[in-house]
Amino acid sequence: MTNSMGEVEDTDVILITGSNTAECHPIIGRMVKRAVDRKRARLIVVDPREVELVKFARIWLRPSPGADIAWINAMVHVIIEEDLWDKEFVDRRTEGFEALRECVAQYTPERAERITGIPAGELRRAARRYAQAPRAMILYAMGITQHTTGTDNVKALANLSMLCGNIGIEGGGLNPLRGQNNVQGACDMGALPNVLPGYQPVHDEAVLTRFQQSWNTGVRLSDRTGLTVTEMLPAALEGKVRAMLIMGENPMLSEANTSHVRKALESLDFLIVQDIFLTETAQMADVVLPAASFAEKDGTFTNTERRVQRVRQALDPPGRAKADWEILCGLAQRVGRAIQARQAATVDGLGVPSPLARPFSHGYWDYKSSAEIFQELSALIPAYAGISYERLERGGLQWPCPNKYHPGTPVLHKDRFARGLGKFHAVEHVPPAEVPDEAYPFLLSTGRIRFHYHTGTMTRRSRGLNWIAPEGFIEMNPKDASELDVRDGERVRLVSRRGEITSRVRLTDRSPRGMIFSTFHFRESPVNRLTNDALDPTGKIPEFKVCGVRVERISEGGMQNS
Ligand SMILES: Nc1nc2c(c(=O)[nH]1)N[C@H]1C(S)=C(S)[C@@H](COP(=O)(O)OP(=O)(O)OC[C@H]3O[C@@H](n4cnc5c(=O)[nH]c(N)nc54)[C@H](O)[C@@H]3O)O[C@H]1N2
Ligand SMILES: Nc1nc2c(c(=O)[nH]1)N[C@H]1C(S)=C(S)[C@@H](COP(=O)(O)OP(=O)(O)OC[C@H]3O[C@@H](n4cnc5c(=O)[nH]c(N)nc54)[C@H](O)[C@@H]3O)O[C@H]1N2
Numbered sequence: 025m026t027n028s029m030g031e032v033e034d035t036d037v038i039l040i041t042g043s044n045t046a047e048c049h050p051i052i053g054r055m056v057k058r059a060v061d062r063k064r065a066r067l068i069v070v071d072p073r074e075v076e077l078v079k080f081a082r083i084w085l086r087p088s089p090g091a092d093i094a095w096i097n098a099m100v101h102v103i104i105e106e107d108l109w110d111k112e113f114v115d116r117r118t119e120g121f122e123a124l125r126e127c128v129a130q131y132t133p134e135r136a137e138r139i140t141g142i143p144a145g146e147l148r149r150a151a152r153r154y155a156q157a158p159r160a161m162i163l164y165a166m167g168i169t170q171h172t173t174g175t176d177n178v179k180a181l182a183n184l185s186m187l188c189g190n191i192g193i194e195g196g197g198l199n200p201l202r203g204q205n206n207v208q209g210a211c212d213m214g215a216l217p218n219v220l221p222g223y224q225p226v227h228d229e230a231v232l233t234r235f236q237q238s239w240n241t242g243v244r245l246s247d248r249t250g251l252t253v254t255e256m257l258p259a260a261l262e263g264k265v266r267a268m269l270i271m272g273e274n275p276m277l278s279e280a281n282t283s284h285v286r287k288a289l290e291s292l293d294f295l296i297v298q299d300i301f302l303t304e305t306a307q308m309a310d311v312v313l314p315a316a317s318f319a320e321k322d323g324t325f326t327n328t329e330r331r332v333q334r335v336r337q338a339l340d341p342p343g344r345a346k347a348d349w350e351i352l353c354g355l356a357q358r359v360g361r362a363i364q365a366r367q368a369a370t371v372d373g374l375g376v377p378s379p380l381a382r383p384f385s386h387g388y389w390d391y392k393s394s395a396e397i398f399q400e401l402s403a404l405i406p407a408y409a410g411i412s413y414e415r416l417e418r419g420g421l422q423w424p425c426p427n428k429y430h431p432g433t434p435v436l437h438k439d440r441f442a443r444g445l446g447k448f449h450a451v452e453h454v455p456p457a458e459v460p461d462e463a464y465p466f467l468l469s470t471g472r473i474r475f476h477y478h479t480g481t482m483t484r485r486s487r488g489l490n491w492i493a494p495e496g497f498i499e500m501n502p503k504d505a506s507e508l509d510v511r512d513g514e515r516v517r518l519v520s521r522r523g524e525i526t527s528r529v530r531l532t533d534r535s536p537r538g539m540i541f542s543t544f545h546f547r548e549s550p551v552n553r554l555t556n557d558a559l560d561p562t563g564k565i566p567e568f569k570v571c572g573v574r575v576e577r578i579s580e581g582g583m584q585n586s
C-alpha cells in the first residue's frame with residue numbers, strides 16, 4: 025500500500041474495485057463502513073458481484089469481469105475531457121501524459137459501456153466524484169490482479185490516481201489489500217525470483233558484493249533470476265526442475281488447473297513439503313517436515329500497510345515440529361556438509377577444501393533465534409535499518425524506516441517516486457484468455473467467503489466455522505437457473521476445458537446473469553480443476569477470475585447422492 029489503513033477513515037472518496045473487502049479484509053472493511061456511516065467519506069464500488077459493501081456505496085459500477093482497463097481508461101477520458109485533472113501534479117511529478125491522453129481518447133464512456141456493460145452516465149458520475157474529491161483513495165485486490173491483464177489493470181489504476189494528484193498525500197494513494205498476514209513480509213525478505221531481501225536485484229553487482237561480504241560466502245552468489253511458482257510447475261513437467269521444497273502452500277488445491285499440478289508434482293524426482301498439517305500436497309511428498317504454527321514461534325509479520333510487528337510464541341510446538349527458520353537452517357547445514365564431503369572427495373586429492381565448501385563451514389546458517397536473524401535483516405535491508413526487536417516492543421513500525429530515530433513512513437512517494445517521476449502507462453483493453461462460448465457458456469469467477477481461508481487446511485478444522493459453512497456451493501443467478509431448470513440446493517456438475525467438479529447450487533442475485541461464483545475452500549468441490557492457468561506475462565499470476573464453464577444437471581438417483 026502507498027498509504028495506511030487508518031486513512032480510510034480520514035478521506036473524501038474511497039474507490040474499491042476487485043475486492044470483497046468486508047469479507048476478506050474485515051478490519052479494513054469495518055473502517056470503510058465507519059467512514060461512510062459517519063459521513064466522512066463517500067464510497068464508490070466497482071465489482072461485478074454485489075458484495076457486502078455495495079450497501080454502503082453511493083455509486084456501484086458493475087463491469088463484466090475482465091474489462092477493467094476499459095472503465096478505468098474511460099474515467100481518465102472523462103476527467104481529461106472535463107478538465108478535472110491535477111495539472112500542477114502532472115506537470116511537476118509525472119511523465120508520459122501525452123501518450124496517455126492519446127490512448128484514452130478512444131475510450132469514450134459509450135465505448136466503455138459496450139465493453140463493460142456499465143452505463144455511460146454512471147461512469148461519468150463516478151469519474152467526476154473521484155476527480156473532484158480533495159483526497160481520494162483507491163483500494164483493490166484480486167479482482168484486479170488475477171487476470172492475464174493484471175499488471176496492466178494496476179497500471180491503469182495508477183494512471184487514474186496520479187492524474188488526480190492522489191499520490192503522496194494522506195487519505196489518497198493506490199492501495200493493494202494484501203491477502204495474507206505476512207505476504208508483504210515474505211516479499212520483503214526476498215521470496216521472489218529476481219531479488220534478494222529488500223527488493224535488491226540479483227543482477228546488481230554492488231548488491232551481490234554486499235550480500236556476499238555479509239554472508240561471507242567465499243564464492244560468487246548467483247546473478248540469475250529464478251522461477252515463480254507458476255513457472256516452476258510447467259518446468260517440472262519439462263524435466264527442468266527435478267526437486268522441490270514446498271513450504272506453507274497447498275498447490276494441489278490452490279493453483280489453477282490442478283490436474284496439471286498433479287502431473288507436475290508427480291514428475292519430480294524428489295518432493296519435500298513443509299507444513300503444519302498433512303495437506304493434499306503433503307500427501308504426495310517423499311518427505312514431510314512438520315512446521316510450528318504462528319502461535320508456536322517468535323518472529324515478525326509485515327502487514328498490508330508495510331507495518332512490521334512482533335509475533336510471540338504462546339504455545340510449545342507439538343511433537344517434533346520446529347519453526348520454519350530452524351528447519352531451513354537444518355536443511356542448509358546438511359546440504360552444505362554433503363557438498364563439502366563431495367568436494368573433499370573429488371577436488372584435488374590433496375585434501376584442500378574447495379571454495380564451494382566454505383559457505384557451509386562451522387558458524388554458518390547457525391542462528392540462535394529469530395531475533396538474531398532480524399538483526400541481519402536490518403543490517404542488509406535499508407528500509408528495515410531502523411527497525412529492531414527492541415523498538416518493536418513499543419509497537420509496529422512502517423517501512424521505510426532508515427535509522428533508529430526514524431518514526432516509520434505511513435505515506436509513500438511524498439516528494440518523489442522511487443524512480444523519480446511517476447510514469448503514466450498507456451494500456452489497452454484486451455479480453456481474458458478464455459471467454460464463455462457456446463460449449464462453455466458461463467463465466468466462472470472464483471474467490472472467497474468470510475468463514476474459510478483458502479484451501480481450508482486450518483479453518484475447516486474449526487468446529488464453529490464448519491457449523492456456519494460446512495460445504496461448498498456455486499453461486500448462480502436465479503434467471504439462469506430457471507432457464508436450466510436447476511433448483512436452489514440442487515447438486516450439479518460444473519465442467520470446463522480442464523476438468524469437472526460437482527457442487528450444490530445457491531441461487532442469488534449477487535452474481536449477475538451469465539456468471540457463476542465459487543470459492544476454492546472445499547476439497548470436495550475443488551474448483552481449481554476448472555480454472556485457467558493462462559498467466560499474466562509480467563506478474564505470472566493465473567487468470568483465476570475468468571474462465572468458461574458449463575453446468576450439467578445430474579440425473580435423479582444417479583450421482584445425486586454420491
Ligand atoms: N475470509 C477470508 N479472507 C481472506 C482470504 C480467505 O481465503 N478467506 N484470503 C486472503 C487472501 S490471500 C487474499 S489475496 C485476499 C483476497 O481478497 P479479495 O480480492 O477482496 O477477495 P476475492 O474473493 O478474491 O474477491 C475479489 C473480488 O473481485 C471481484 N471481481 C472478480 N472479477 C473482477 C473483475 O474482472 N474486475 C473487478 N473490478 N472485480 C472483479 C469479485 O466479484 C470479488 O468481489 O483475501 C484475504 N482474506
Ligand atoms: N480459484 C482460485 N484459486 C486461488 C485464488 C483465487 O482467488 N481463486 N487465490 C490465490 C491466492 S491470492 C492465494 S494467496 C493462494 C493461496 O494458496 P495456498 O497458500 O496454497 O493456500 P493455503 O490454504 O493458505 O495454504 C497455506 C498452507 O500453509 C500451511 N501453514 C500455515 N501456517 C504455516 C506455517 O507457519 N509454516 C508452514 N510451513 N506452513 C504453514 C497451511 O496448513 C496450508 O497448507 O490461492 C490462490 N488460488
Ligand SMILES: [Mo]
Pocket residue numbers: 203204
Ligand atoms: Mo492471496
